[in-house]
Amino acid sequence: MIVLKPAEMRAVDKAAIEAGFPGVMLMEIAGRAVADKVVKFIEPGSKVLIFIGKGNNGGDGLVAARYLDTEGYNVQLILLAGEDSLSDSSLMNYRLCKLRSINTLKIDTIGTDYQEVKNLLAACDIVIDAILGTGISGSIRGRAADLIELINNVDKKVLAVDIPSGISGENGSVLGKAVKATWTLTMAYPKPGLLLYPGRKYCGQIGVVDLTVPEKFVLNEGCSHYTLTCSEALDWLPTREKTGHKGSFGKITVIGGSPGMDGAPVLTGLAALKTGAGLVRLAIPGDTLSISSAYSPELITTPLTKSDNNEPDWNIISKVMADSDMIVAGPGFGRSKTSSEVIKKLISTYHKPLLIDADGLNVIDDIKLLKQRKETLILTPHPGEMARLLDEEIKVIQQDRIKIARQFAVDKQLYLVLKGAATIIALPDGKIYINTTGNEGMATAGSGDTLAGIIAGLLSQGLAPEKAVVLGVYLHGLAGDLAVQDTTSYSLMAGDLIDYIPAAIKKLIAGSGGELK
Template sequence: MKILSLNQIKKVDQYCIDYEDISSIELMERAAKSCFDWIIQHYNHKLRKISFIILVGNGKNGGDGLSLSRMLHLHGARVKIYILNISNHFSNEFIINKNKILRYGIELNSINEGDKFPLFDNKNKLIDAIFGIGLNRPIKKKYWKSFFYYLNNQKFSSVISIDVPSGLFMEKNHDIIIKATHTLTFQVPKIPFFLSDYAFYVGKWYLLNIGWKKKYIHNMYVKNFYIDNTDVHSIYRSREKFSHKGNYGHGLIIGGSYGMIGSVLLSAKASFRIGIGKLSVYLPHCGNKIIQTVLPESIIKTDRKENLISSIPNNFIIQKYAAIGIGMGMGKDPITEYALESFLLRLRKKNKKIPMVIDADAINILSKKPNILNLLLEKETILTPHQKEFERLCGTWKNDYQKLSLLKKFSKKYNIFLVLKGAHTVISTPHGNLYFNSTGNPGMATAGSGDVLTGMITGLLAQGYSSKNACIMGVYLHGLAGDIASKELNEESIMAMDIINYIGKAYKKLKNHE
């Protein structure tokens, strides 16, 4: 799913008006009706028992709020509207909807700069329709900033923001923002919804359909995407009846050190669960019996050292592995560091374009020796850091927008893919595109979860998926397996092995378009 810029959203709205022969007021009615339908569904049709306080600005978002107020009133809800006179400009849509409100006798109040803040009954539900997506400069006046702080300190049972929480900028850092419990956004998600800096304000968000023309959006050029079931379903390739294990690739997992063999086991098992044909595992000798016993499907090759990886054999370069996953539990011993650097150098010299996923300690080694980064194979390499590992690679950032900028710059500089793990795991491509994941939950913040993801992406690469598609499909199925585990167990109880065990059910949901 495409994530549109503010200007593109305005263009789509205008396209609907121009080519569907509808007015901006009629489009606004659609938006308000979609919010009304959500409220009806969410509160189980009990509108007559609910009181709403609706705060509206005097722009288009305020017009949405007034139109929604009218619908709630006509269906029996108790509605009290407050107009915030923050500016002297009134949109036509606002004026038209205000006149409709006056005809229905709904209570209408105004708040002007310098007024005493009204006392709100916290049992009411607050609807925020003050600014919407059009805000492009900070709130300068101290009175209105104080009013927003005042609202955020009230204990409303719920706060519903229309399109975006008021005060939230679409494409840059924030100032003061209304704290929503629910955000009802129109047609496409907005970038701030995926950033931890704004999670406190956005709450749980919902996509509402207001009838945009998909064909027009399809032709729009964008740099940001939201990964959903439809996207991944279009990537997925079903198996042929007469295929064999050779059709699904021979992968190689390299990693492990004394006490950290489990990370290799998780990656290897995840590779099998995602559908790899054959898998070799290279690890210190101390891990031989563990892997042979727990995962007899794998082919084991061990280092000459007992407790760490001291070298990576030349025949791994000669042999035609379809994909390599490296770094899990590897440790950062100087001998291991040299082994990784030497391996990457030999791959580069031989010009062996083997798709590779680099994770965990291998990333930490790259951070200590940034010259090695120039050895990475362009467009074939995927790095899968978590937040701290990415910080070691690129340095610190002041806010999430700066973090995204660093992510894109790094991918473009080295012509590689980056998978930054976390809530809404984000993939950065060599072309500077960003893909935000839609699946996953806090229960997946557990040891070994990242090792599972590396194994899954490695397994998809081995099956012939492109680097980009392996990343997209890998993070989506990884999160989906975690979501199924969360429902059948609970968030607190999820272990990395549970994610592996639910990959099969995740595949089923994907294939069934659920």
Template sequence: MMGGDKMQVVTPKEMNQIDNLAISDASVPGVILMENAANAVTNIVLKKLSTNDPVIVIIAGSGNNGGDGFAIARQLASIGINVQLFFVGKEENLTGDARTNWEIIRKRDDITIHKEINDFSNIKNLTTQADVIIDALLGTGLTGEPREPHKTSIEIVNEAKIDQNIVISVDIPSGVNGHTGAVESVAIDADITITFALPKVGLLLYPAKSYVGKLYVAPIGIPEWVTNSVTSDYRFLTMETISSLIPKRKGDSFKGDFGKSLIIAGSKNMLGAGVLTAHGVLMSGSGLTTLAVPESEVQTVQSKLTEEVMTLGLPSDNGKITEIDEVIVKSYDVIAIGPGLGQHKGTKKVVKSVLKNSTKPLVLDADALNVLQDESELLAITEAEKVVTPHIGEFSRLTGYTIEEIKYNSFELALKFACDWNSVVVLKGSPTIITTPEKELYINNTGNPGMATGGCGDVLTGVITSLIGQGLSVKKASILGVYLHGLAGDLAKESLGVYGMKAGDLVNNLSKGLCYLQEYKSSKKRRGRIKCLQEI
């Protein structure tokens, strides 16, 4: 694990272990943890209220998530807010801290408690009148489909959601699987989700991510040594961590200090992929950038490149590269290969030659991966460190797993591939994940649907290549590169929206993204004790 990487991501099982250790080993009573969780939600609710006489509706279940809801109801009612609490469950099922908070609120006269919801008419009427609806129905332990009456309660909340009210989920939107991100039938469509202590992995995955809204992580008084004592495979990329990875530049630096990068890419009618990759390399800070293309296409590609990028013509046949000299392979600090190469006999020969002869880091993408279909063992012939950057279709061809298998087991399969072939894996998607041979997994949270357009992956290959050339390890370059690439997309979205964005817009925002990260680093400002994870 790289230094300073504090944003751990946990499964519900791991979070349960952390809670239990906080209670048993750190002597933090569970009722205090529940009170702190409730206080975090109450503070955000108060900030979101826009009327003088608000109505808060809380939908609470019989587990600890419901216990949080009971405590929230008490805190809000204590300051004079009209709280309507719907208890969806049976009193005899309440235990522990949830039971404690239930016994407190049921004896109060400032909270209206609704226990009979057989016809659901009351909950329907009040949810449509609410300023804020708080979902404390089902917690992170849910697996499978919500049962009745929970399912109908979720549907009613979603039907009541209008522009004037806000739906806030406690820890996780009810109906979401906290481990896999699956939604079996229905789930609360939240505007805000406030999760406690650490983000749960399911919240960062689709389809769950589309139900989460804005995600906050709230500390609830668990000591850091307790959270660190439970080992998790997952890490979340935060701006604080990422900004520390930007390569430093001394005042007396020169171009040779920042990498001599070679991109082997492009073929007749597919030269744009190489151009985008080269521009991604250049605009991420590379000292010297060379694009190698078929010798027959050099003049054409030069007309598309910015003048700072050098070109190299390689032996070709019918507009496709057929071979590359060993001397060339050994002359660069980092090599990217694959975008737009095409799939033919010569491609595999070139890829094998680069794998065999390079001792410097490699970034393999697109057709460099496609030609290794059913022959991924060729990755073992190189001594060089390497990064593979497939999207889900390329990963399917490379590994033999179906797209459906990868969708539902992406973490496990990407980790397995990284370990099997001693490669860093950047599995592009939403979210993009990075896995390492050391069994680490990083989850990115920058980027947006506007980036689902041709050429964006080529730009990412260029960004990672550039950062390796500037001296970062393949792991750190992949982590920073993925985050920066998504950040550039988010900056482009601010001015262009998601419909007209193109890959070149990412290139144009890379330097702006780097400046953004540098400014964040130099300011040394924290985002506060409650952090908005989706904030760019």
């Protein structure tokens, strides 16, 4: 699904209107969808309090007011702008509301103690937030800030129109104060601020309203942000031929492990198998071989180092490289001289897909090597690892995750999975995917190892790299969302994620996995 920045959405609206789609029609569709959402959750006769701003966001709220009034709801408007400041379409709808005698409280008649607003909030059954749209910037002040605080201070269901007022549609930042919504209905396409934190936690359940604007107007804008939906994820899921065998579903080697970290490559290997890989081999240091071998009979193990001095056995490594369809390097590998040498050799000489995770990232001391590689390269850093790669502070990475991920992926011509809430997937062509699945329970040791295995399992089955990384992150988060329902976010462990991969795949096939509705 396409994700549009606020400026891109405005350009699409402008192009559509100039091509013959009346702005008032777009407002009508949006407002009707808001009213329909209310009808789904509360009965006619209920009290609906709608806060109306001066922009088109407020106009959508006025259309909703008209429809709800005709459906028998007790509608009350609070108008934050004078009639002379309303757009033409909003003014027309405001006048239609007046013709229907819908109760309206104007902002210039509200006392400084806001007692009348407080009384209306206390008596209503649902609040509709149509104060501010996606085009705002700078800190919210004055009456708007006061009313946002009043809305948040009452225990009421809140439906936000397009975006919760006070959230930046550009990056999800809170512009001083923001409405905490139960539901958010965004128009035409999701905006980055709905999917990125902290904005995402203010949105509640997110729905997307189809304004019927042809997609050609969007494509003409050269959009570069996306999110994956359940239906798209199902379309990308690799097909399984009935005549297939373990070789046709891919042979993966996981290179990693070190004393005390022998479980990490096992998690990666098991996740790859659960995702559909045909065969997984662990190439691990000899001093951890027996421990890792004991974890699972389905995993093949190979000593990575010589038995007498624990130095890399380059003969074995060369054979592993020749016999693998792809390699995952780094889980639990440590930061030794051995791990550094092996990672450098893989980057320079392995000519099939390579995924580098965890300690594999931490031993890269010259990122110029990454740009020199011509074959598929996938990096899966968390913010700390990304900061080390760029020699930056973590807070710098977190301030603009999309920009940093895109610049790195394009410059180095690789696939970058910048983990976190929400995970950002950057492709070499500059496209960005914002993941919508996952939860706080997944912030646990080994979670990243399982993600690497899921991506590898998809890639080994022939899925294109861009689809494997995006779908892998989505499936990983979906498995976490299913697991947390049984384990709680306190008790979720990486092994649970592996156990719930089959359930996540089944949910995709059933058509109900993490969809924006």
